[in-house]
Amino acid sequence: MSETETIAAISTPPGEGGIGIIRISGDQALAVGAKILRQRSGNPVTTWPERKVRLGYVVTAEDDPIDEVIYFYFKKNRSYTGEDVLEIQGHGGYQNLKRILSTILQAGARAAEPGEFTQRAFLNGRLDLAQAEAVIDLIRSRTDLAQKIALNQLRGSLSGVIKEQEDKLLALLVPVEGALDFPEDEIPDLERSKAQKELQAIRSNVANLLAGAERGIILRDAATVVIAGRPNVGKSSLLNQLLGEERAIVTPIPGTTRDFVSEIIDLEGVPIRLIDTAGVRASVDLVEKAGVEKAYRLMAAADLILVIFDAATPLTTEDRELITFLAEKQPIIVLNKTDLPVKLPT
Known part of the structure; x- marks a missing residue:
């Protein structure tokens, strides 16, 4: 498995449905799309306007139509994964989506591993670790409360609290390191009592986060x-x-x-x-x-x-x-x- 390979996967659950979604992510997403997509007229797709829905067909290597689809393109750094992403929406159903995905793989993409789209979003800085974990929690949420908490975490609520505690720790660390590294300079003495109170407050906040994590596990796993x-x-x-x-x-x-x-x-x-x-x-x-x-x-x-x-x-x-x-x-x-x-x- 290579992070530079272009990957593809069916994004909708198995079974029959009105719509089935397949996503392609990577530097070769458009090159793969050009091989398997045709305009309604039957001509090759030569332009890829960003975030604009277009109607066309998925075809085999022999140009035989597989399905009528809509497709749209998300440019690198403005997509979920941080890579070029091409999304194809066809008719739902196991056999139909299987044929479309097989055609995409034959055109040069690789089948994505479970969670690989979110992994790439994390590696490319689109999500931090807490947000990446929230994605699966949101998908698997069983109650309204669990869904709400997972969505807040995906939007960065937990990440913001952690970043705030990190900033406070760094603010306490700076004068300590300054006094140790430059003892001859006129650096103000540390206000020990104030620093201890702030440190205790940080410890209390972290303890609350850990307690919340235990409740979160119950909301996630039941x-x-x-x-x-x-x-x-x-x-x-x-x-x-x-x-x-x-x-x-x-x-x-x-x-x-x-x-x-x-x-x-x-x-x-x-x-x-x-x-x-x-x-x-x-x-x-x-x-x-x-x-x-x-x-x-x-x-x-x-x-x-x-x-x-x-x-x-x-x-x-x-x-x-x-x-x-x-x-x-x-x-x-x-x-x-x-x-x-x-x-x-x-």
Whole structure:
């Protein structure tokens, strides 16, 4: 892989759609475009007005039409990647876009690696690292809040805060280095107390940024909430109730859930991955035993655990083992079947 090669890729998701987009980036973008694009009249494209939409055709090396398209050109240093970019918009659909991309590659471009367009934008100074990371966060955002935060980061909000702290540190460093390098010159004494206060303020701001990063990870990846308990205490019923749909099978037969069931919900802007696990109990059934072991692994890795107990039944051995296992996880206790006489210890 070379940064000087001209690259191309389909920019729209797989599947059928009204429009499919292919982008070409690099010094040879227009040379590749000249080989595969024709005007509506069938004549070669010889002029490339910047940022103006034009109608034409993509053709094969034998000049056979593949699709009617619109295309436009972004000049180097005024494009997303900082390179010459040619964008082609054809009709959506797997086969159509595959043929267009294949023709582009035969004309001299190379298939782009995943994320390579954004990588080039970073290397060419169009985006800094925080903004480059925000691109994928924006694409993968699952809630309105996550989308809003990713967009603000893409617009430079995080970069601005980091730059501000960097400038403050440099302002504190300059007089220190001056005093060390030129002790004989009349450099004003450092105001130590003022410098210490400013340094403490910077440390506090950085700590807030790190705390915000932890919240950002949850918004990006979703918080994992595991629903646990012994068989037939209502775990799957709770999952279905939280989702508002019949996602998990519910029966009176203990051990119905053998493997975990996972879905994501939007809780006031925070993505939550709910996981319904197999009922925890000793079992000689190999499949159920594997499900119980997986349930314990999921609980160990969870951000939060909802542990359900049957309020109408005294604590069992499985309940007590679960309580011991979760002692340091600070789970939320959920009591089910409270409409029946309560038999759990108070």
